[in-house]
Amino acid sequence: MHEIILCKLGEVVLKGLNRRSFEMKLMSNLRRRTAKFGKFKIYSRQSTIYVEPVGEVDFESAYAACKQVFGIIAVARAVPCEKTKEAILETAKEYLGETMRHTKSFKVESKRADKSFPMGSIQLSQWVGGYLHEAFPHVKVDVHTPELTVYVEVREDAAYVHGPAEPAAGGLPIGMGGHAVSLLSGGIDSPVSSFMIAKRGVQLEMLHFASPPYTSELAREKVLQLARELTPWCGRLTVHIVPFTEIQEAIRRDCDEEYFTLIMRRFMMRIADKLARELACRAVVTGESLGQVASQTLQALAVSDDAITMPVLRPLIGMDKEEIVKISRYVGTFDTSILPYEDCCTVFTPRHPKTRPEVEEVREIESVLDVEGLCQQALARREMVKIKPL
Ligand code: ATP
Ligand code: MG
Numbered sequence: 001m002h003e004i005i006l007c008k009l010g011e012v013v014l015k016g017l018n019r020r021s022f023e024m025k026l027m028s029n030l031r032r033r034t035a036k037f038g039k040f041k042i043y044s045r046q047s048t049i050y051v052e053p054v055g056e057v058d059f060e061s062a063y064a065a066c067k068q069v070f071g072i073i074a075v076a077r078a079v080p081c082e083k084t085k086e087a088i089l090e091t092a093k094e095y096l097g098e099t100m101r102h103t104k105s106f107k108v109e110s111k112r113a114d115k116s117f118p119m120g121s122i123q124l125s126q127w128v129g130g131y132l133h134e135a136f137p138h139v140k141v142d143v144h145t146p147e148l149t150v151y152v153e154v155r156e157d158a159a160y161v162h163g164p165a166e167p168a169a170g171g172l173p174i175g176m177g178g179h180a181v182s183l184l185s186g187g188i189d190s191p192v193s194s195f196m197i198a199k200r201g202v203q204l205e206m207l208h209f210a211s212p213p214y215t216s217e218l219a220r221e222k223v224l225q226l227a228r229e230l231t232p233w234c235g236r237l238t239v240h241i242v243p244f245t246e247i248q249e250a251i252r253r254d255c256d257e258e259y260f261t262l263i264m265r266r267f268m269m270r271i272a273d274k275l276a277r278e279l280a281c282r283a284v285v286t287g288e289s290l291g292q293v294a295s296q297t298l299q300a301l302a303v304s305d306d307a308i309t310m311p312v313l314r315p316l317i318g319m320d321k322e323e324i325v326k327i328s329r330y331v332g333t334f335d336t337s338i339l340p341y342e343d344c345c346t347v348f349t350p351r352h353p354k355t356r357p358e359v360e361e362v363r364e365i366e367s368v369l370d371v372e373g374l375c376q377q378a379l380a381r382r383e384m385v386k387i388k389p390l
Contacts, residue, residue: 002080003053003059003078003079004051004052004053004077004078004160005050005052005059005062005075005076005077006048006049006050006051006075006077007030007050007074007075007168008047008048008073008074008075008076009023009026009044009049009071009072009073010071010072010073010170010171011071011073011170011171011172012026012173013047021176022071022172022173023044023049025071025173025174026069026173027043029069029070029173029235030042030049030051030066033068033069033232033235034051037058037059038053038054038055038058038062039053039054039055039057040052040054040062041054045155046113051066065232066168067168068168068232069168069169069173070172070173070174070198070199070233071173071174071201072168072169072170073167073170074165074166074167074168075165075168076162077162077163078151078160078161078163079091079160079161080157080158080160081158081159083114083117083154083158083159084159085119085124085127085128087159088128088154088159089127089128089131091159091161092108092128092132092152092161093132093135095161095163096148096161096163097136099148099163099164100135100136100139100148101136103139103147103148104140105139105140105142105145105146105147106132106140106142106146106147106148106149106150107125107141107142107143107150108125108126108128108129108149108150108152109125109149109150109151109152110122110125110128110151110152110154112124112153113153113154113155114156124154125152128150128152129141129150132150148164149164150162169199169233170199171198171200172200172201173201174198175201175203177203178202178281179203179279179280180197180204180205180276180282180283180285181204181205181206181207181272181275181276181279181281181283181284182194182197182204182206183208183268183272183284183285183286183287184206184207184208184223184239185209185223185343186223186339186341187287187337188324188325188328188333188334188337189288189289189316189324190287191226191230191287191328192315192316192327192328193285193286193287193314193316194206194230194234194285194287195230195233195327195331196315196327197283198230198234202283203234203235204234204237204285205237205238205240205275205276205279205281206227206237206238206239206240207240207242207272208220208223208240209241209242209243209244209268209271209344210223210242210244210344211244211245211248211347214245214248214342214344214347215341215343215344215347216342218341219341219342219343220241222336222339222341223239223241224239224385225336226333227239227387228387228388228389228390229331229336229390230331230333231387231389232332232389232390235389236386236387237387238384238386239384239385240382240384241382241383242378243381243382244344244378246377246378247264247267247374247375247378248264248347248348250374251263251267252348254368254369255366255369256365257350257351257352258350258352258353258354259354259357259361259362260348260350260353261294261295261349261350261353262300262303262304262353262354262357262362263362263366263369265295265300266304266307267307267371267374267375267378268304269284269304269307269308270308270371270375271375271379272284273307273308273309273310274376275382282310283310283311283312284313285312285313285314285315288314288316288317289314289316289317289319289320289321290317292321294353294354294355297355299355299357300354300355300357303359303362306362306363
């Protein structure tokens with residue numbers, strides 16, 4: 001049996017006049033993500049995209065990849081068969097036999113796009129349902145809340161019997177929401193914030209600050225690994241690694257210790273802003289969550305925002321750690337995130353950080369530094385690492 005993959009469109013269907021461009025983008029994303037698993041014919045009909053193997057393919061991997069493409073809300077496998085009621089019944093018995101054996105109730109739902117097919121869709125559902133019930137008498141027919149819905153579709157070229165649908169990534173196709181710079185540390189939060197903004201259709205450029213020799217080669221590898229683990233969702237990624245040691249040393253040398261983290265975060269924001277402009281991005285993304293640490297109080301966030309004119313997106317702002325961890329496990333970054341390597345934020349942390357800073361005060365303390373020069377030097381020495389997708 002030659003299975004095909006059906007991808008059901010999510011929010012894309014709400015896009016009135018733009019809908020076609022969203023669908024085209026989604027299909028090109030699907031083509032790119034499935035290409036390494038073989039050749040596929042990909043096309044859309046109504047609210048479904050069909051992914052059909054051409055010749056030998058790694059079907060399981062392609063199916064798993066489709067589930068992680070933003071813009072698709074559910075996926076199902078299906079098998080094509082001849083357009084006769086007998087062939088449809090035989091295919092359903094053979095293809096769904098194993099599932100039927102473990103199901104308590106079912107119904108058949110048919111769609112007839114080919115109006116020349118001699119039966120109406122209700123008639124066809126009743127006919128197939130009746131015979132399936134005979135073949136699997138322990139499975140009750142339940143048209144209201146069945147455990148399994150057997151979908152039958154009669155189209156121009158063939159009829160299709162679907163397996164059960166599974167939830168997929170949801171969101172909007174990457175590329176439709178423009179570009180943003182996402183600050184990626186080695187922690188649990190920033191891979192999740194990156195995932196959440198990518199889910200809304202945004203293509204990300206990753207920015208990481210490294211402070212060798214205070215942060216190790218292993219910490220750097222960890223961040224690149226996190227980026228790699230994001231690629232099945234976010235597509236191609238580049239990590240821009242900016243050296244941060246000199247900036248941190250300058251702050252430590254010339255500023256009050258209790259302001260260290262606040263001023264450091266202002267530098268991060270400024271560099272993110274500059275990089276974003278250079279790469280034609282329209283926002284900066286961080287994994288901050290209100291009140292989680294001293295630098296994430298309302299006052300501290302205001303101090304960070306004061307250093308940047310680009311919009312800052314903080315998708316985790318209202319979430320508890322537990323909720324963030326749950327998404328992190330779903331995304332697949334959690335196990336890497338908890339590896340114990342130093343981040344630049346954990347070197348030189350003040351013993352008593354200011355939790356209620358005033359913007360004016362911080363500006364004043366920071367004014368002894370050559371802010372612009374330090375930012376430009378750091379940016380000029382950045383390294384770009386193209387991540388090989390998983
Ligand atoms: P995370 O779990 O993402 O590391 P966190 O709770 O540890 O976050 P902070 O260390 O204060 O919080 O960092 C807040 C946000 O700042 C991070 O989510 C990330 O977006 C950004 N950030 C922190 N450190 C770095 C870094 N070394 N490089 C790039 N961005 C960073
Ligand atoms: Mg951190």
